[in-house]
Amino acid sequence: xxFRVHVRVVPRPGLLDPQGQAVAHALAALGFPGVGEVRVGRxxxxxLEAEDRATAEAAATAMCERLLANPVTEDFTVAVxx
Amino acid sequence: xxxxxxxxxxxxxxxxxxxxxxxxxxxxxxxxxxxxATSLGGADVVILPGGFSYGDYLRSxxxxxxxxxxxxxxxxxxxxxxxxxxxxxxxxxxxxxLLPGALLHNAGQRFVARPVDVRIERTSTICTGLFRPGAVVxxxxxxxxxxxxxxxxxxxxxxxxNQVVLRYVPVPGSDLxxxxxxxxxxxxxxxxxAGNVVGFMPHPERLAEATLGDTIGQTFFxxxxxxxxxxxxx
Numbered sequence: 086x087x088f089r090v091h092v093r094v095v096p097r098p099g100l101l102d103p104q105g106q107a108v109a110h111a112l113a114a115l116g117f118p119g120v121g122e123v124r125v126g127r128x129x130x131x132x133l134e135a136e137d138r139a140t141a142e143a144a145a146t147a148m149c150e151r152l153l154a155n156p157v158t159e160d161f162t163v164a165v166x167x
Numbered sequence: 168x169x170x171x172x173x174x175x176x177x178x179x180x181x182x183x184x185x186x187x188x189x190x191x192x193x194x195x196x197x198x199x200x201x202x203x204a205t206s207l208g209g210a211d212v213v214i215l216p217g218g219f220s221y222g223d224y225l226r227s228x229x230x231x232x233x234x235x236x237x238x239x240x241x242x243x244x245x246x247x248x249x250x251x252x253x254x255x256x257x258x259x260x261x262x263x264x265l266l267p268g269a270l271l272h273n274a275g276q277r278f279v280a281r282p283v284d285v286r287i288e289r290t291s292t293i294c295t296g297l298f299r300p301g302a303v304v305x306x307x308x309x310x311x312x313x314x315x316x317x318x319x320x321x322x323x324x325x326x327x328x329n330q331v332v333l334r335y336v337p338v339p340g341s342d343l344x345x346x347x348x349x350x351x352x353x354x355x356x357x358x359x360x361a362g363n364v365v366g367f368m369p370h371p372e373r374l375a376e377a378t379l380g381d382t383i384g385q386t387f388f389x390x391x392x393x394x395x396x397x398x399x400x401x
Binding site for chain 2: 096100101103104106107127152153155157158
């Protein structure tokens with residue numbers, strides 16, 4: 086089966102995120118009220134051929150641990166569609 | 168016997184030529200090595216140069232880490248061989264977990280290209296042996312992702328085990344922040360416990376010939392080959 090996998094990678098809480106800060110300032114400058122902390126990460130979508138959903142999820146998690154996220158600075162979530 | 172140096176060229180490396188020249192001027196037999204190589208060809212020291220390997224896609228150094236040549240680099244490092252990562256090379260070494268920590272976007276959100284003052288915190292490494300301990304040298308650096316981060320326990324261990332090699336220090340008379348990127352504990356470069364794997368953000372190869380105004384950067388390369396410097400120790 087082909088699954089569509091959504092990987093979300095975000096800077097770990099507590100680490101300074103200059104991109105997030107810049108976005109927060111820009112949103113404030115545009116007049117959007119009520120914006121608190123902003124953190125900027127990455128969304129990665131991939132098609133994955135796998136036997137079943139659990140296998141796809143395990144494979145995507147392994148991809149995150151080896152390449153897609155940096156274990157020193159980032160957290161990730163994996164969501165398998167279909 | 169002269170020291171043999173391999174300078175790796177990844178797709179997107181851009182400092183390999185001047186790095187190669189600096190190694191040669193120091194007396195090494197130095198050659199470029201393609202990232203697809205599976206052996207270091209007998210090199211004593213391997214240098215990962217600056218640049219933007221693989222376009223810095225995903226994270227700087229994240230993809231270069233898996234280039235074929237990196238298996239040989241890892242084996243070389245683990246056998247005690249010399250490995251030096253400059254700027255992007257430092258990022259690659261951290262991504263490869265040959266050095267601890269990571270390098271993130273500069274705290275000031277900008278690419279910073281200007282000379283910095285760094286103190287030589289450790290001279291028992293492959294590339295700082297000819298410096299006087301505690302010497303402060305001014306060398307160029309240029310990067311967007313040079314903010315060294317690691318958890319507190321790792322930072323404490325780096326300090327305890329004398330693994331900080333270069334540290335940003337205040338520049339007399341300058342209003343600019345001495346730490347250009349917000350690095351933890353002003354760390355500009357580190358090494359593994361044995362000192363044979365070294366990574367730092369500044370670019371000594373950019374200040375390694377008299378035409379460029381100073382040759383202080385050459386001292387790193389002279390240290391690498393174990394050659395005497397032309398002048399007095401810094």
